Amino acid sequence: MNKALTSLNTFFLILLFLSLIFSMFSVPNLDIDETQSIKVNFYELIQQDDILFDSPAPTTPMKKETKKTSAINEKTNIDETAIISRFNINKLDVKNEITKIKLSKEREGVLRVSAIIQERISSIWIKPNSLSESLIAKVLINLAPSGEILNFNLIEPSSNTSFNESILTAMNKMTFFEEVLSLERNLFEKNFRNFNLVFKSSGEIE
Amino acid sequence: MIRSLSLLFFLVSNSIFSILEIEILKGSDNLSKVAFVPFGIESGIEGNYGSQISKNIEKNMLLFGEFENLAVNEMLSYPSSENDFYYRDWKVLGVDYSVIGKINSVNALGNLNISYSLFNINRRIKILEGEIVGREDNIEGISKIISNRIYEEITGLRGIFDTKLAYVINSDADTYQMCISDIDGKNEQILFTSKAPIMSPDWSPDRKKIAYVSFENGLAEIFIQDLQSGERDSIQALGMTNSAPVWSPDGRSLALVVSFSGNPDIFLYSINNKRLIRLTNHYGIDTEPSWSPDSKKIIFTSDRSGSPQLYEINTKSKRKKRLTKDGNYNARGRYFPDGKSIFFVHGNDGNFQIATKKLSSRYIETLTSTSLDESPTISPNGNIIIYATKDGSNGYLGGITLDGKSRFSLPVKNGSVREPAWSPLLN
Numbered sequence: 001m002n003k004a005l006t007s008l009n010t011f012f013l014i015l016l017f018l019s020l021i022f023s024m025f026s027v028p029n030l031d032i033d034e035t036q037s038i039k040v041n042f043y044e045l046i047q048q049d050d051i052l053f054d055s056p057a058p059t060t061p062m063k064k065e066t067k068k069t070s071a072i073n074e075k076t077n078i079d080e081t082a083i084i085s086r087f088n089i090n091k092l093d094v095k096n097e098i099t100k101i102k103l104s105k106e107r108e109g110v111l112r113v114s115a116i117i118q119e120r121i122s123s124i125w126i127k128p129n130s131l132s133e134s135l136i137a138k139v140l141i142n143l144a145p146s147g148e149i150l151n152f153n154l155i156e157p158s159s160n161t162s163f164n165e166s167i168l169t170a171m172n173k174m175t176f177f178e179e180v181l182s183l184e185r186n187l188f189e190k191n192f193r194n195f196n197l198v199f200k201s202s203g204e205i206e
Numbered sequence: 207m208i209r210s211l212s213l214l215f216f217l218v219s220n221s222i223f224s225i226l227e228i229e230i231l232k233g234s235d236n237l238s239k240v241a242f243v244p245f246g247i248e249s250g251i252e253g254n255y256g257s258q259i260s261k262n263i264e265k266n267m268l269l270f271g272e273f274e275n276l277a278v279n280e281m282l283s284y285p286s287s288e289n290d291f292y293y294r295d296w297k298v299l300g301v302d303y304s305v306i307g308k309i310n311s312v313n314a315l316g317n318l319n320i321s322y323s324l325f326n327i328n329r330r331i332k333i334l335e336g337e338i339v340g341r342e343d344n345i346e347g348i349s350k351i352i353s354n355r356i357y358e359e360i361t362g363l364r365g366i367f368d369t370k371l372a373y374v375i376n377s378d379a380d381t382y383q384m385c386i387s388d389i390d391g392k393n394e395q396i397l398f399t400s401k402a403p404i405m406s407p408d409w410s411p412d413r414k415k416i417a418y419v420s421f422e423n424g425l426a427e428i429f430i431q432d433l434q435s436g437e438r439d440s441i442q443a444l445g446m447t448n449s450a451p452v453w454s455p456d457g458r459s460l461a462l463v464v465s466f467s468g469n470p471d472i473f474l475y476s477i478n479n480k481r482l483i484r485l486t487n488h489y490g491i492d493t494e495p496s497w498s499p500d501s502k503k504i505i506f507t508s509d510r511s512g513s514p515q516l517y518e519i520n521t522k523s524k525r526k527k528r529l530t531k532d533g534n535y536n537a538r539g540r541y542f543p544d545g546k547s548i549f550f551v552h553g554n555d556g557n558f559q560i561a562t563k564k565l566s567s568r569y570i571e572t573l574t575s576t577s578l579d580e581s582p583t584i585s586p587n588g589n590i591i592i593y594a595t596k597d598g599s600n601g602y603l604g605g606i607t608l609d610g611k612s613r614f615s616l617p618v619k620n621g622s623v624r625e626p627a628w629s630p631l632l633n
Contacts, residue, residue, distance in 0.1 A: 114228045126302075127233025128361055129589055129609040138227075162362025165326075166233075169302070172328040195226040202231070 109183050110191050116179045121197060125170040128162040135163045135201040139171060143192050145185065147178040155196075167199050235611060238302040238360065240267060241276040245307040245320070246286025255309050255318060255345060256286075262349030263305060266367045267357065269390055270590050270605060271612030276301055288323060288332065296327045303327065305356060316342045324356050334359045346392075364587040370629040371592070372407040372416055373603065377621030384418055386433070389628075391617040397431055398438065407627045410453050416627075417441075417451040417460060428462060430477075441475060451475075452496050461485075461495035461504050472506050474521065485519055486526075496540045505529065505539040505548060516550055530563065532570050538581060543588040549573075551580055560593050560606070573606055574613075583628040592616065594624045 138156035143149060152171050157164045180192045242264040245256035267273050282295040286308040296304050307322035317339050324334035336355055340348035347368075354365025366389065375383045382404040387394040398404065402421035409416055410430075417430045426447040431438045441448065447465045454461065460475045464482065472485040472495045486492040490510035497504055503518050510517075513534040519526045530536035535553025542549065542562075552561035552570060557577040561570045573591065582593040592605045601622035605614045616623075 110226065114226065118228050118230060121228075121230050122232045123234050124236075125230060125233045126236060126238050127609070129363075129607065160362065165362075169326060169328045172330075191226045195228065197230055198227050199230045 113179045124173045128166050137199045139197045147176045147180045237274040239274045241301045241304040243306045247309045258345050259349050263353045266353035271614050293330050301327050366585050372627040374404050374625045375621045406450050408452050409629045411457040419449045455501050463493045494538050498541050499545040507537040581625050583626050586631045592626050
């Protein structure tokens with residue numbers, strides 16, 4: 001009996017392990033690190049952005065956006081059924097593939113808006129000169145769906161007062177991140193309602 | 207089934223624990239814009255001290271190109287106290303900081319009482335408030351003190367407007383002058399004039415003396431000159447020639463180059479007991495020593511590997527370490543005030559430029575874009591490098607801030623200017 005239980009436990013452990021392995025390959029790469037954070041590199045993104053997006057981001061109001069999205073979803077469902085009936089393939093596989101595509105599109109949206117935010121902050125942040133110090137400070141931003149900055153908070157200041165002050169000065173210059181208007185509401189809620197800006201100084205002369 | 211479960215597990219865990227993080231690595235190339243409002247004067251006080259002081263502060267703050275100013279005629283108001291100060295008047299003009307002040311009183315002895323404030327417009331807060339008393343015939347000195355405080359508040363670095371510069375002017379083929387001046391070029395003093403070359407000036411840590419090399423007696427000889435009395439003493443170390451003196455951070459000894467039978471090596475010279483201690487002993491040329499800020503190490507140039515490269519020697523253990531490997535010319539090394547990086551002259555394809563290197567890194571960063579740069583010296587706050595360079599045959603002093611945002615040249619002197627040495631801060 002004990003042996004059977006042990007085998008069962010081992011089986012479940014292997015199952016769990018395999019599920020984790022599968023999860024790694026079954027979703028698009030979201031650049032999730034150990035602390036489960038999405039990190040965005042602006043310079044890569046600008047290049048990706050050029051390739052990924054042929055047309056500029058829509059800036060139409062949120063309501064129209066939602067209608068448009070539901071129409072797309074409807075069309076996707078029809079396509080899904082048609083594909084399944086035509087090729088008689090596993091419905092679950094198709095659903096997974098569609099999930100992957102949706103996630104990929106979400107990722108593109110998040111990356112695009114992140115890149116714009118990154119560029120806007122970079123253009124107003126007057127970084128103090130701190131040659132030999134590598135500094136990091138983290139600011140938590142609370143946004144309204146309109147893009148208005150409701151609040152920001154230096155949650156992890158660096159050891160350098162001037163560096164912290166320069167960040168607060170830059171943040172005080174910003175009032176809106178209206179770029180989030182181009183995102184679906186659920187994407188906004190998931191990613192931009194609260195997000196972090198991580199200011200870094202490499203300690204190198206630039 | 208497993209795949210679906212695992213995907214669900216992943217999505218749930220992701221949505222519960224993750225928060226988007228956007229990294230900001232690059233800052234703006236723009237400069238902070240500062241409004242220097244003419245200082246107000248309490249009624250009944252004569253003279254235009256108010257505008258004199260604000261103009262001096264403005265000149266100081268703009269000296270190294272680190273800030274942008276707002277012209278006085280573009281200002282919407284001229285407040286002299288916090289009660290008259292409205293942030294919107296400055297925000298609308300894109301100002302980042304505003305400096306205001308007032309001459310409150312002048313007493314019978316000619317002492318001015320001055321108050322001043324600094325505002326961060328974007329944060330809508332007063333970040334500095336001060337009061338200073340100084341003589342009316344020392345407006346420049348008072349302005350420098352206020353400028354230093356403002357600079358320190360904005361940048362977090364020590365203010366350097368009361369520092370000085372030593373340099374050598376070669377006014378014609380046969381005249382060399384050892385000079386010092388304020389860092390803005392004013393109040394120039396000629397310490398010594400010679401028909402023979404003068405080189406390698408270096409300030410004592412207390413700013414009271416300067417050591418330099420003079421060829422007035424035919425051979426390279428080190429002199430120490432007292433700035434107050436003007437007295438000069440040759441240190442008369444042993445050997446054929448003595449050169450490249452550099453004061454230790456405690457001011458008790460000099461690192462220098464002594465050449466016995468034509469082979470230059472690095473020595474330490476104790477000023478009190480006039481003893482020489484040998485640091486290097488190599489058939490190659492060892493020269494241009496300089497102390498680390500903690501006095502434990504000395505950087506020097508040596509051609510022991512076949513080309514001039516920088517080395518570091520521990521003054522106690524005498525253990526040596528090569529610091530540069532890139533290129534076939536790296537010389538005249540100096541430590542940054544924090545001791546973590548060095549700057550030096552880097553030669554590449556016949557161009558000689560000022561470069562920096564973190565001691566923890568193997569990479570060299572070239573700072574300047576001119577081609578015949580030499581003798582770099584750093585501001586005591588570690589933020590600006592001044593170096594000698596050439597425009598045709600004429601030598602002048604160029605400067606650069608370490609963030610690379612500002613490049614400038616110092617006022618042209620009557621002759622070729624070489625060998626700049628930035629003084630330490632007044633303690």
